[in-house]
Amino acid sequence: MNMRNTLGGMALVLALALAGCDEKLSDVTGPTPNLEPTFSSIQREIFDTTDASGRLACTSCHSNVGRNPSGGLNLLPGLSHSSLVGVPSTGKPGAVRVIPGDPENSYIIHKLEGRSTIIGVRMPRGNGPFLTDGQVLVIKRWIANGAPNN
Secondary structure, three states: OOHHHHHHHHHHHHHHHHHHOOOOHHHOOOOOOOOOOOHHHHHHHHHOOOOOOOOOOHHHOOOOOOOOOHHHOOOOOOOHHHHHEOOEOOOOOOOEOEOOOOHHHOHHHHHHHOOOOOOOOOOOOOOOOOOOHHHHHHHHHHHHOOOOOO
């Protein structure tokens, strides 16, 4: 086999592999098909909205409307980004809610996934429904992209 055939074969394999990965976000985000890895989309589709699975909007607990927000975290529009990004958790000393560029160490991801290291319960509180793996993946992508207020 000559070099041209080898390179051509490798290019074909790569193209097929990439085509298999050309998955639309709406295929993995379940009850929030319009969810994108931008803060405005997460605000609208996750924080502010009860989704098709019956998961309550995060703002049903995390707002200052008529009460102190749960965990001191206010997720109302215009306040949520500054309440999340670079802000220490009030529930777990040493944890930071969102660390730009570092989803695996961002405490919000630990709480959404229900990791064994969290203080308190998995979010959203109760027995679910919880965010799907695809919804959490989109939030992780936003954090990995630097957690911009976009």
